[in-house]
Every structure is written in structure tokens, then in C-alpha cells.
Amino acid sequence: MTATFDPNLPAAAPAADHSHDAAEGLAAVRRSPSRMALRRYMSNRLAVAGAVVLVVLVLGVLLLPVFMHLDPYTVDPLNVRAKPTGDHLLGTDGVGRDVFARLVYGGRISMLIGFSAALLAVLIGSLIGALAGTLGGWVDSTFMRMADVFMSFPNLVAIIVVVGIFGANVIVMVILLALFGWTQTARVVRGMILSLREREYVQASRAFGAKPLWLISRHLLPAALSQVVVLMTLEVAGFILSEAALSFLGVGIQPPTASWGNMLQAAQQYTVISSMPWLWLPPGLAIALTVLAINFVGDGLRDALDPRQR
Amino acid sequence: MTEQVSITKDTAPIGDEQPLLQVTDLQVEFRTDAGRAYAVDGVSFSIAAGEILGVVGESGSGKSVTAMSILGLVPSPPGRIAGGSIVLQGQELVGASERTLRKLRGSAVGVIFQDPMTALNPVQRVGRQIAEGIRIHRGLSKDKALERAVELLALVGVPQPELRARQYPHEFSGGMRQRAMIAMAIANDPALLIADEPTTALDVTIQAQVLDVIRHSQQETGAATIFITHDLGVVAELAERVMVMYGGRVMETGRVSTIFRQPRHPYTAGLLASLPSLTRDDAELTPIPGNPPSILAKVKGCPFQPRCVIGRDRDICAAERPPLLEVGTDHLSACHFPDEVGASAPEQQVAPDDSEVRS
Amino acid sequence: MGAYLLRRLASTVLVFFLITIVVFTLIHLAPGDPIAMQIPPDQYTSATQDFIAAKRHELGLDRALPIQYLTWIGHAFTGDLGLSIVNGRPVSEIIGERIVPTLELMSLGMILAIVIALVFGTWAAVRKNRIVDYVITFFSMLTISTPGFFIGIMAIYLFSVKLKLLPSAGMSTTGVHTTADALKHLILPVTILGLTMSAGLLRFVRGAMISELTADYQRTALAKGLTRGGVVVKHVFRNALIPILTVIAYMIPQLLSGAVLIESVFAWPGMGSMVVDEAAKNDFPVLIAFAMLTAILVLLSNLVADVLYTLVDPRVKLR
Numbered sequence: 001m002t003a004t005f006d007p008n009l010p011a012a013a014p015a016a017d018h019s020h021d022a023a024e025g026l027a028a029v030r031r032s033p034s035r036m037a038l039r040r041y042m043s044n045r046l047a048v049a050g051a052v053v054l055v056v057l058v059l060g061v062l063l064l065p066v067f068m069h070l071d072p073y074t075v076d077p078l079n080v081r082a083k084p085t086g087d088h089l090l091g092t093d094g095v096g097r098d099v100f101a102r103l104v105y106g107g108r109i110s111m112l113i114g115f116s117a118a119l120l121a122v123l124i125g126s127l128i129g130a131l132a133g134t135l136g137g138w139v140d141s142t143f144m145r146m147a148d149v150f151m152s153f154p155n156l157v158a159i160i161v162v163v164g165i166f167g168a169n170v171i172v173m174v175i176l177l178a179l180f181g182w183t184q185t186a187r188v189v190r191g192m193i194l195s196l197r198e199r200e201y202v203q204a205s206r207a208f209g210a211k212p213l214w215l216i217s218r219h220l221l222p223a224a225l226s227q228v229v230v231l232m233t234l235e236v237a238g239f240i241l242s243e244a245a246l247s248f249l250g251v252g253i254q255p256p257t258a259s260w261g262n263m264l265q266a267a268q269q270y271t272v273i274s275s276m277p278w279l280w281l282p283p284g285l286a287i288a289l290t291v292l293a294i295n296f297v298g299d300g301l302r303d304a305l306d307p308r309q310r
Numbered sequence: 311m312t313e314q315v316s317i318t319k320d321t322a323p324i325g326d327e328q329p330l331l332q333v334t335d336l337q338v339e340f341r342t343d344a345g346r347a348y349a350v351d352g353v354s355f356s357i358a359a360g361e362i363l364g365v366v367g368e369s370g371s372g373k374s375v376t377a378m379s380i381l382g383l384v385p386s387p388p389g390r391i392a393g394g395s396i397v398l399q400g401q402e403l404v405g406a407s408e409r410t411l412r413k414l415r416g417s418a419v420g421v422i423f424q425d426p427m428t429a430l431n432p433v434q435r436v437g438r439q440i441a442e443g444i445r446i447h448r449g450l451s452k453d454k455a456l457e458r459a460v461e462l463l464a465l466v467g468v469p470q471p472e473l474r475a476r477q478y479p480h481e482f483s484g485g486m487r488q489r490a491m492i493a494m495a496i497a498n499d500p501a502l503l504i505a506d507e508p509t510t511a512l513d514v515t516i517q518a519q520v521l522d523v524i525r526h527s528q529q530e531t532g533a534a535t536i537f538i539t540h541d542l543g544v545v546a547e548l549a550e551r552v553m554v555m556y557g558g559r560v561m562e563t564g565r566v567s568t569i570f571r572q573p574r575h576p577y578t579a580g581l582l583a584s585l586p587s588l589t590r591d592d593a594e595l596t597p598i599p600g601n602p603p604s605i606l607a608k609v610k611g612c613p614f615q616p617r618c619v620i621g622r623d624r625d626i627c628a629a630e631r632p633p634l635l636e637v638g639t640d641h642l643s644a645c646h647f648p649d650e651v652g653a654s655a656p657e658q659q660v661a662p663d664d665s666e667v668r669s
Numbered sequence: 670m671g672a673y674l675l676r677r678l679a680s681t682v683l684v685f686f687l688i689t690i691v692v693f694t695l696i697h698l699a700p701g702d703p704i705a706m707q708i709p710p711d712q713y714t715s716a717t718q719d720f721i722a723a724k725r726h727e728l729g730l731d732r733a734l735p736i737q738y739l740t741w742i743g744h745a746f747t748g749d750l751g752l753s754i755v756n757g758r759p760v761s762e763i764i765g766e767r768i769v770p771t772l773e774l775m776s777l778g779m780i781l782a783i784v785i786a787l788v789f790g791t792w793a794a795v796r797k798n799r800i801v802d803y804v805i806t807f808f809s810m811l812t813i814s815t816p817g818f819f820i821g822i823m824a825i826y827l828f829s830v831k832l833k834l835l836p837s838a839g840m841s842t843t844g845v846h847t848t849a850d851a852l853k854h855l856i857l858p859v860t861i862l863g864l865t866m867s868a869g870l871l872r873f874v875r876g877a878m879i880s881e882l883t884a885d886y887q888r889t890a891l892a893k894g895l896t897r898g899g900v901v902v903k904h905v906f907r908n909a910l911i912p913i914l915t916v917i918a919y920m921i922p923q924l925l926s927g928a929v930l931i932e933s934v935f936a937w938p939g940m941g942s943m944v945v946d947e948a949a950k951n952d953f954p955v956l957i958a959f960a961m962l963t964a965i966l967v968l969l970s971n972l973v974a975d976v977l978y979t980l981v982d983p984r985v986k987l988r
Contacts, residue, residue, distance in 0.1 A: 149684060152919050152967050156926035157944070161956050162695065164948020237814065244816050245930055249945050267822045268933070270837060274830040284819035292814035299810075383891060408897075416894035423892075428885035431904050433911070433983055442903075443893035478983040494893065 040304040047300020053293040057286075061107035070101035072258050084278050091278040094266060097256075103282050106258035110287070113173055113259070114240035114294075120178035121239075122232045125185025126224070132186065133193030144190070147183040155180035156245055163251045173252060177239045185231050192224040226305040233298035237291045244287050260287050328400065329356040330501060330534050331380070336394035336404075338375050338384060338558075348608055349375045349389070351558040354634065357551075359501065362528065362535045364549030364566065366542060366581065372558035373538045377504045381419055382411040399501065416443040420495030420533070422524070424507040426487035430479040436490050437463075437475025443497045462493035465530065466523050485516035489523055496527050503533040509544065521548060542585055546570060551640075554578045557613030560634055564641030574643040574651050576621070577614045612646070620650050677975060681968045688964040692957060693738050745961070751954040755947070760958045764940065768962075770840060771939030774858055774931065775924050781863025782870060782924075783917060789867075790874025795901060797879055806875070809868040817865035817927055821934035824857055838936035858935045862927050866920065873916050877909040884908070911982045918974030922967045 041047055064070065076096030084091040090099035132143040159176045166172060240260075246252030247261025248268075255262055260283040266272045267280035338350035350372040357363045367373045378384045380396055380403065396403040398418065403411065415421075423429040431439055440462055441455035450458065456475065463471035466489040479487055488508060495503060505524060509517040525548060528535050537549055545552050546566060553563040554577065562575035573579040611628040612621055621627030626646055634644040645651065725731045732740075741751065750760035793805040812820075829837035836842065836854050881887070882905055890900045929941030936942065940959060947955040979985045 145680075145684070148971065149688070149967065152922050152971055154922045154924075154926040154963060154967070156929060157963050158960070160929065160944060160948050161692075161960050164944075164951070164956065241814075241816055245818065245926075248816070248818055249930070249933055251945065251948055264816075264819065264822070270825075273822055273825050273837075277826065280819075280822055284816065284822065287819065288811070288815040292811060295810055295814050381892060383888060412894050412896060414894075415892050421889075421892040423885060423889060425885060429889045431886040431890065431908065433907055433981075434904070439889075442890075442895070446894045480984045491889075494889070 037304040041300050044300045044303060046296045047304070050293040050296030050300065053289065054297060057107070057290055057293065058111065061104050061111060064104050065101075070104055071098060072101040072105040073097065073256055081272075081276055081279070090282050091276075093263070093279055099263070099278060099282065102258040102263055103260075103286060106260045106263055106283065107286060107290075109170065109253060109257060109259040110240050110243055110261065111290070113170060113177070113243045113253075114236045117174045117177035117181065117239040118232045118235040120174060121181035121235055122185050122228055124178060125182035125231075126189050126228060128182065129186035129189030130193060133190035140190070143186065147186050150180060151183040153180065156242065159242070159246060160249065160251050163246065168246070168252055168254065170253065170257075173243060173246070177242055181235055181239065184235075185228055188227050188231060189224050192227065230298055230302040230305060233294060233301055237294040237298065240287065240291055240294070260284075330359045330361075330399060332356045332395075332397045333376070333380070334395045334397075336376060336379060336396065337392040338372070338379055339390055339392045341388040341390075349558055350379065351608065352394070353555070353558070353560050354394075355553050355560065355563060357502070357534050357536060359534050360532050361551065362537060362549045364545035364552040365536060365538045365555060366540060366545055366552060367555035368540060371555040373555045374506050375558075376555070377506055377536055377538055380502075380504065381415050381421065382406070382408070383415075383421075413447075416500075417447040417498040418500055419502045419504060420497070420500035422488070422491050422495045422503070422505040422508045425511040426479075426484060426491050427511065429491055430487060432479055435476055435478055436482065440475070440490065440494050440497055443494060447498050458497070459493070462497055463490065465496075466490070466493045466527060467519075468493070483516075484512050485520055488512060488516075488520050492520075492523055492527055496531050496533065499531050500533050503528060503531070503535040504538070505535060506538045507540070508537075509541075510539070517544075524548075542581055554581065557609060559613060560642075560644060561614065562641075562643045562645075563634075564638065564643075568638060568641050572638075574637045574641065574648040575645045576618045576651050579651050580617075612644070620645075620647050673979070674976065677972060681972050685964055685968055688968075689742065689961055690738065692960045692964070693741065694734065697734055697737070697953075741957070745958075750958040753947075753952055753955055755950050755952045755955075760954045763943070763955060764958055764962070767938065767940045767943045770937060771925075771928055771932070771941060773855075774862060774937060774939060775921075775928050777855065777859045778862030778866060778927070778931075779921070779924055781859060782866035782920075785863060785867035786870035786874050787913075790871040791878050791901070791906070793871075794875045794878030794882060797882075802875075805871070809871045812864060812868035813872075816930075817861060818930040818934045820865065821857070821861045821931060824861055825934070828857060840938060858931050858937055861934075862924075862931045866924055866927055870913075870916065870920060874909070874913055877912050878905065881905045881909045911978065914981060915974045915978050918970050918977055921970040922963070925963060925966065 074097065076092065078096070079088075079092055080096045081094060082088060082092040082096075084099075088098050088100065090103060093099055093102065128143050128147075132140040155177075158180060162176060163172065243252055243259060244261035244264065247259050248264045250262075250265060253259040253262050263283040264280050266276075272279055333356065334354045336350050336353045337348070340347040340349050349370075353372065353376050355363070365373045365377070375384060375389070379391055380398065382391075382403070384391065391404055394404060398414065401410075403414075430436070437456050437459045440459035441450075441452070444450055444455040444458050445452070448455075460471045460475050463474055468474050468486055468489050474482070474486070474490075479490075482490060491508075495505075503524075508524060509520050512520060521544065524535075524537075527533075537545070539545060549566055551564065552566050552569055554561045554569075554575065556577050562569060562573065562578045569578060570582065573582055609631075611626075611630055612618070612632050615621045615624075615627040618627065624646070630646070632644045632646045634642045635648075637643045637648045643651075722731075730737070744751065748761055750764070752758065753760055753763060789805050789809075793802040796802045825837040828835045835857050837857070840854050841850050842854075882901070884905070886908075887900050887905055890904045891897070895903065925941075928939065929944065931937065932939045932941035933945055940962075944956065944959050947959075
């Protein structure tokens with residue numbers, strides 16, 4: 001009575017048919033998942049819209065200064081807090097600088113900080129995650145305990161304290177943001193490694209005497225890459241928000257350098273909020289639009305790369 | 311045998327009495343990313359009070375979906391009953407209100423699910439989970455319902471039932487959980503018991519015990535039982551009648567004794583050939599070659615045709631759907647050539663792998 | 670349970686001391702002398718040099734770092750957090766008058782965030798892939814993507830400037846001491862904080878509910894004759910709540926970040942606006958105390974999360 005027919009068994013049969021042209025078959029296998037992912041991504045309207053908006057924004061802040069005259073720094077004491085006109089598309093700020101020019105140049109700084117902090121955070125996180133997952137033992141538990149504390153520590157508060165003392169420029173900001181943003185990547189990479197090291201092909205490599213570092217670079221990181229890319233995308237969004245918050249509080253990027261966050265600092269005054277919306281509305285909307293676009297891209301990537309999570 | 315009667319809506323079922331459950335031409339569809347899937351495609355069967363019907367088929371043959379349709383438990387969306395009729399105790403259930411179905415669930419019809427590891431709520435005590443169904447349908451007090459739950463646990467052979475009732479599912483072994491599941495299903499003396507592969511997820515040694523419990527419970531309550539399995543051995547042991555399903559359709563149905571002795575459908579014959587037997591060497595075990603059919607397109611002919619020795623080269627099998635016709639006393643088969651089945655040794659009933667023919 | 674708690678508590682205390690050492694060292698490594706900073710450069714003479722040295726001695730800033738640390742931590746346990754370098758007031762006094770408004774803002778914001786997240790997250794999960802779900806998901810994404818302080822600024826523009834319905838700053842109107850006035854001042858800061866904090870939690874609630882809604886046990890419950898609503902309330906919700914509770918506990922420290930920003934926007938006289946001011950003035954006794962309080966908050970909420978998890982989930986055995 002124990003005899004059952006296994007429906008999975010015959011299902012493996014067709015694969016054997018293609019084994020003679022192994023090279024071709026392998027290429028097809030390798031290509032098709034990314035093609036499938038691309039198709040899934042393209043079928044997600046919000047994700048596509050997010051990507052389009054993001055490309056437009058990035059090209060905008062990079063190329064606009066090339067095609068038109070934009071001067072974000074010249075102070076004009078005679079033309080302070082002017083309403084938007086033909087000369088100044090979005091008016092002028094508290095010391096007479098062109099708001100539109102500052103919006104474009106500020107976008108460069110905000111995006112630069114977001115992208116580079118995310119890159120650094122992912123690098124730190126991958127390294128720590130890979131070390132913790134591969135070495136295990138006390139290294140693992142120490143790193144993970146550290147990650148716990150870093151993860152739950154209100155990073156804004158910590159950065160305010162540190163920046164308040166050391167002062168801030170773009171590089172300090174990037175390092176600090178990354179320092180408080182690596183934990184999720186570390187967790188994901190560690191988790192991937194723990195599950196992957198049990199798989200046969202990795203165990204086989206170990207049996208052949210492969211070194212841990214070789215294992216990490218050759219087998220484990222490629223497998224973790226898609227998840228890390230998703231995390232990094234979402235972290236870019238988070239870091240742009242953090243930069244904005246810190247600069248808004250006056251502990252981030254300092255004028256005269258423009259960033260979307262420090263442009264919003266003007267709105268600390270009630271009169272600016274009440275009667276000069278051109279000073280705070282554009283940078284606020286720019287942040288929201290950029291971060292929203294990036295988040296949709298990130299979500300779309302996650303769904304496309306790992307449809308099971310949907 | 312020459313007189314062939316097709317079962318349709320207006321044909322009276324076998325026997326004079328109205329059966330407990332009469333399913334006629336049931337159609338269930340699922341909307342998937344790849345298109346519409348026809349999980350159940352024109353299934354008809356009936357079950358009399360107190361009878362045990364074994365339903366056999368591979369994964370994806372539509373056997374579970376058929377059973378879940380009875381109570382409206384097919385997840386919707388994506389699933390949907392697209393047609394047919396299900397009459398339980400004279401009451402039409404297709405298109406019935408959620409309220410009507412709810413009153414039947416857990417009272418007139420009890421269900422034993424496949425995986426006792428996941429079918430029980432992990433954060434609720436077992437006794438309370440059993441008592442819940444009793445309270446809903448009988449309006450008993452909490453204490454009274456719990457008392458009854460303890461009695462039921464004892465009935466299904468759970469030792470120390472008072473203690474066990476206060477425990478959580480994770481404190482139970484797999485076999486004990488399935489007993490608790492059975493207790494839940496029979497809590498309100500159902501007229502119909504649906505057991506959806508109740509032993510598949512269990513250890514081989516536990517399977518026999520759980521089968522005994524189901525048999526015992528069935529005798530105790532007198533419930534008609536639909537026993538879904540892909541294990542022909544279990545059917546032989548437990549059921550009086552058997553229904554073989556493939557590709558969302560009924561292939562063959564009849565008395566177990568008849569069908570096991572003389573199958574009249576090549577798929578059933580293939581299944582039987584894949585069973586080990588005492589009279590044969592295990593080396594002769596014959597798996598059924600080929601893949602289970604895709605249910606993404608409505609098959610014009612017989613779904614088994616690409617894998618069938620008899621039908622693979624015949625146009626009629628590919629083009630025309632074989633009706634489920636009487637081939638003997640209380641014995642129906644959906645094959646254009648039922649008489650050719652069993653003409654040769656069972657091992658040769660089945661064609662070699664040719665799944666690509668259907669593409 | 671007792672042994673587990675004790676062990677967990679011990680590791681918490683250990684981590685706390687590690688954090689205090691790191692924070693203390695970091696702050697003392699900072700460039701810039703906080704006392705010299707108080708003196709305008711044009712008054713900087715050789716006499717001030719002596720004055721600074723004397724002042725440093727008086728404040729104990731000339732001693733070795735480990736000594737300074739031990740002195741500080743010893744005093745801290747007696748409630749003495751030192752004196753502000755900027756205005757000479759006791760730090761405990763400064764923090765004491767700032768902590769209540771912040772806690773008020775945080776706790777009310779938290780409650781609002783949880784209610785929003787549970788209600789709308791569950792709603793979206795039950796109606797997965799239908800209009801309601803899309804609308805809720807989109808709005809939560811919009812909220813996540815928009816800086817909370819910017820939402821606050823827009824709210825001030827709309828409700829204070831244009832509609833003149835609600836006050837834009839402070840905890841009360843000067844000279845007015847009515848409950849109604851205080852409540853009016855609470856509405857905008859609490860709503861904005863709750864809204865911004867709810868978005869992430871909402872998405873988590875939706876995810877947790879969706880994965881529980883497809884769990885086998887909900888089909889079992891349906892088969893027993895429960896209503897679909899009853900299944901959600903009695904079975905699914907309870908299961909989904911386990912991970913949600915943990916996330917909520919971990920969320921508490923993040924609430925502080927949100928509060929700092931909201932306090933700045935609405936001139937709320939709490940610790941957040943204080944720390945932003947003091948950071949600019951290099952007032953490290955205040956900054957250290959604030960960082961320590963934050964660390965305590967973080968570690969306590971992590972502890973609560975862990976303990977809560979073991980309490981709500983019967984499957985978790987305490988090692």
C-alpha cells in the first residue's frame with residue numbers, strides 16, 4: 001500500500017532530451033531568467049513609470065546646466081525673496097540666489113549623497129554579512145549583535161549628535177549615512193550565505209578544498225546580488241530622505257552649497273511658509289518625486305527578480 | 311454491456327434512493343498568469359449515505375479542487391465554479407449563498423486536510439480549535455464545547471486527552487495532529503466527510519494508524535466519505551467504490567473489486583501496473599511514462615491520449631472527447647476503446663514517453 | 670523565563686556600557702574646544718588662555734578620558750548629568766523639562782501610527798490586488814517617500830495659513846491655559862508624526878496579513894463554518910500580530926528621529942528641538958546625556974521586543 005506514483009519523476013525527463021547540446025541549453029537557461037525578470041518588470045506600470053521619471057530627473061540635474069545658464073551662487077541683496085519671474089523661474093531665496101538654479105544643483109548633491117552612501121552601505125554590509133555568514137561562531141554573533149544595535153538606533157539622532165560635533169560636508173555625510181545603513185544588507189547577505197552553504201554545489205566545492213574567500217566571490221555573492229541590488233535601490237531613497245532631514249535641521253550640507261534639504265531650511269520661518277511657497281514647495285516636491293520614483297523602481301525590481309515574494 | 315448510458319443531468323443516479331451527494335458536470339476554472347486553467351472539466355459522480363468513495367489521481371488531476379468545490383472552499387479569486395451542479399441532501403450548492411454554505415461547513419460536511427503541520431492554527435490550543443466548530447454549530451457554552459472536544463480527542467485515540475486539549479499544535483506529533491484534525495472534522499457528526507490526502511504528509515508507519523482512525527471514525531459517525539489519495543493501495547484497503555481522475559476529468563469509476571480486477575481504462579490499467587504486487591517482482595514495477603497534462607487549454611479529445619498505447623495513434627482519441635459510459639454493472643469508463651484495455655499485459659498498456667507530441 | 674530574562678538583561682547592560690564608552694570617546698575626540706567657542710575671537714587674549722585653562726580644570730576636562738568617563742558615569746547614576754557648558758544649568762534639569770513634551774508627542778504619535786497601520790494594512794491585505802489595496806498601497810508609498818517635515822510644512826500652510834483652523838507652533842497659545850487650546854496644538858504634530866510613522870508599519874502589516882491569509886489553517890477555520898471575517902479576526906490576525914508586535918517594539922527608537930523633525934517644524938519644546946540647538950553649540954554634556962537616553966530607549970525596546978516575542982508565540986521556547 002506504500003506504492004505511489006511520483007508525479008515529479010517523469011517531469012524531469014524532458015530536460016534529459018536537451019543534454020546533448022549542453023552549451024546551447026546552458027546559454028538559454030542563463031539568459032531566460034533575466035529576460036523573464038525584465039518582462040515582469042516591464043509589465044509593472046508603476047515600476048516603469050518610476051524608472052522613466054528617475055531617468056528624466058537624473059538627466060535633468062546633470063544636463064540642464066549644460067544647456068542653459070544657471071547660477072546657484074551669486075548673491076543679489078537687491079532682489080531678495082523675489083517671486084518667480086522670467087529671469088528667475090522659481091524666484092530668489094533669502095539672499096537673492098536663483099531658486100531654480102539651486103534646485104538643479106541641489107539635486108546633484110542630494111542624488112550624489114543618496115547614491116554614494118547606498119553604494120558604500122551595500123559594500124560594508126556585503127562584507128560584514130559575508131564574513132559573519134562564512135566564518136560563523138563568535139564573529140557572526142558579534143557582528144549580528146552590532147547590527148541589531150545599529151539597526152534600531154535612530155540614525156537621524158545619532159548623526160545629529162556626531163555631525164553637530166564634527167561638522168558636515170558631503171564626504172562626512174556619505175560615511176555617516178552608510179555607517180548607519182549597512183545592517184539590512186549584512187543580514188540579507190548573511191542569510192543567503194547560511195542557506196547557500198548547505199547546497200550541494202557549494203559543499204562540493206568545499207570538499208575540493210576551495211577557500212572561503214573564493215567561495216564567497218564565486219558562488220555566494222552572485223546569488224545574493226539580485227537581493228542586494230533591490231536593497232541598494234531602496235537605500236538610495238532612504239538616504240536622500242535622511243540628507244534632506246539633516247540639512248533641513250541645519251546639521252547637514254551647509255550653504256552656500258545647495259541641497260534639497262538645506263533649501264527647505266528656509267521653511268523654518270513662519271513667514272516663508274505663509275507667503276513664499278516658491279522657496280519650499282519645489283525642493284520638497286523634488287524630494288518626494290525622486291524618492292517615490294526610486295521606491296517604485298526598487299519595488300518593481302524586487303517583484304521582478306523574486307516573484308515569490310509578491 | 312452493449313447498452314451504453316451516458317450520465318447527464320436528467321438521468322437518475324444509480325439506485326432508486328436519492329444519493330447523499332450528486333455532482334453533475336462540474337466545471338472549475340482558475341485564472342492564472344498564463345491564462346485560464348481548467349482544473350475540473352465536467353466531473354460527475356455521486357455518493358450514497360455511509361459509502362466510502364476513493365478518488366485517485368496525480369497532483370493536478372483536479373481531485374482536491376473537486377472536493378473543495380463542494381463546500382465552496384476553492385480560493386476565489388483566482389478559482390471559480392464555472393458550471394455544473396452539486397446537490398447535497400437535496401440542496402443545490404452551486405450558486406448557494408455564503409451563509410448557506412457556512413451552515414454546512416463543519417456540520418453536515420467535515421474536512422480533513424492534507425498537512426496537519428500547517429492546517430492547525432499554531433497559536434491556539436488544540437482543544438479550543440476543536441471546540442470552535444462545536445460552538446458555532448451547536449451554540450454550546452465554552453466549557454461544554456471543550457468537554458466535547460476532549461471526548462472527541464479520546465475517540466480518535468489521543469492519549470491523555472484532557473492534557474492534550476490544553477496544548478498547542480507544535481506540542482503534537484504529526485500523527486497526533488492529524489488525529490486532532492479528524493476530531494475537528496467529525497465534531498458535529500457530519501453526513502459527509504472529505505479526507506483530502508490525509509496520510510500523504512505523514513510517516514509511513516503513522517499512515518496505517520491514521521487510516522484506522524479514519525475508518526473507525528467513519529463507522530462511528532456513519533458519515534459518507536470522500537477519500538482523496540494518489541495511493542491506490544489505500545483505496546483498495548478502505549474504499550468500496552473508486553473514481554479515477556486525470557486532467558480534470560473522470561477516467562473511470564466503479565466498485566473497487568471490479569476495477570482492480572478488470573480496469574476498463576488504459577490510465578487505470580497503467581496505475582495498477584505501477585503498483586507493486588506480491589505475485590510480481592518489484593523489478594517489474596512500471597511507472598507511467600510521460601507528463602501529467604497541462605490544464606491550460608481545454609483538451610478536445612481524451613487528456614490521456616498522448617500517453618496512451620491504445621489512443622496515441624488514433625484520430626478519434628485526439629479529436630473527440632470520450633463520454634463517461636457504462637461498461638459494466640456500476641462501472642463507467644471514459645474511453646473510446648474500453649474493450650481493448652486488458653487485452654495485453656498491463657505493462658504494455660502505456661506508450662513510451664511522448665510528451666512532446668502535445669507540445 | 671527568569672534565567673532567560675536575566676541573561677538578556679545582562680547583555681543589554683553590557684551593550685549599554687559599550688555604547689556609552691563609544692559615544693563618550695567620540696564626543697571628546699571632537700575638534701574645537703567648547704569653552705574657547707564661547708569666547709568671541711576678537712576678545713581672544715592671553716588672559717583668556719588662562720581663563721580657559723581654569724575653566725577646563727573646573728569642568729574636569731583636563732583629566733584623562735577614562736577618568737572623565739568614570740566620573741561622569743558615576744555621577745550619572747546619582748542623577749547628576751553634569752552642567753551645560755553653554756549656560757551652566759544642570760543637564761538633568763534641562764532634559765527634565767524637555768522630556769515630557771517629547772514623550773507626549775511620541776506616545777500619541779505611536780498610538781496613531783499603530784491604529785492607522787493595523788486598520789489600513791489589514792484592509793489592504795484582505796482586499797489584495799483590488800482598488801482599495803492599490804489606493805492604500807500607493808498612499809503609504811507616497812507617505813514613505815515624502816519627508817515628514819515637508820508634510821508638516823504643507824500641513825501648516827494648509828491648516829494654519831490658509832484655513833486658519835489650527836495653530837502652527839508650540840504647545841499652547843501664550844497666556845492661554847485651557848485643555849482645548851492644548852489639544853488644538855497637539856493635533857497637527859501628532860497627526861503628522863503618526864502618519865509618517867504608520868507608512869512603513871502599514872506595509873509590514875499588509876505583508877504579514879497576506880502571508881497569514883494564505884496559510885492552511887485559515888482554510889481549516891473556514892471549513893469549520895466560521896465567517897470570513899471571523900477567520901481574519903480570530904485566527905489570521907492573532908498569527909500576524911506576532912511579527913507585527915516585534916516590529917512595533919523595534920519602531921519605538923525610530924519614532925525619536927521622527928519626533929526630532931516634527932518638533933523642529935512645529936517649534937515643539939521637546940528634546941528634539943533641544944538637541945538640534947545644542948548640536949550647533951557643541952554643548953557636549955547635553956549631547957552625551959541625550960545620546961545615553963537614546964541608547965537606553967533603543968536597548969529597552971529591543972528587550973521588550975524579544976520578551977514580547979517569547980510571550981505571544983507559544984512555539985518559542987525560552988533557552
